[in-house]
Amino acid sequence: GNSVTQMEGPVTLSEEAFLTINCTYTATGYPSLFWYVQYPGEGLQLLLKATKADDKGSNKGFEATYRKETTSFHLEKGSVQVSDSAVYFCALFTNAGGTSYGKLTFGQGTILTVHP
C-alpha cells in the first residue's frame, strides 16, 4: 500500500535559520506529491505540490522537488520566520484504478516552532 514517512519532530529553530523537513514515500503507480500546512486552530492549507518527477513546487519561500529515484519530497526554506510556526504534512495522491478520483495519504506531520 501507499505510505508517507516524515521526519520526526518537533523541530525548533531560530528566526532566519535554514529549514529542511524530510519526506519519503512508497506508492504504487505514479503519485502526485503535496505539502500541506496547518496553523494553530485551523484546517490544512495547501503549501505546494508537484505532479511529476523533477518538478519543483514552491510557495512563500518554501520549495520541494519531486525525486522519483529517491522517492523523496523534502521541504526546504532558506530563512524561516516566526510566522512559519505550524504543523507540516507531506502527502501523496494516487488515482483509484484509472479513474480521476483518488485519495491522499498523509505523513504523521512535523511540528515546527520558530523562535525570535
Place this chain on the structure above:
Amino acid sequence: NAGVTQTPKFRVLKTGQSMTLLCAQDMNHEYMYWYRQDPGMGLRLIHYSVGEGTTAKGEVPDGYNVSRLKKQNFLLGLESAAPSQTSVYFCASSGTGRGNTQYFGPGTRLTVL
C-alpha cells in the same frame, strides 16, 4: 468566498449518543472527503464521495455513516459514539483531474466521554 465550511466547531458527546457533522462547499467540487486527525497519525480517510448520491469507504469507516444528497453538502454521522471517536474531523473537497488539490474545512473537535 467561504470555501469549505464545517458545523459545529466543537462538540462533546456521551458514549452512545449520536450526532451529525455537516460539511458544505461552494466551489462546485465533485469530490468530497471526511478525515479524522489524531496525534502522531496524520489524517486518515473515513469516507469519501465522487458525486451527488454516491459514497465510498476510506481507511477507517467503522462506526461512521455518510450521505451526499446534494452536491454541495457531505454529512458524517455517528450513530452510537464511542470514546475512540474522540478526534478532530476535517472535511475536504476537490475538483476532478489528476492530483487535484483538496481544500479543507476548519475542522470539528469532537470529544466523546
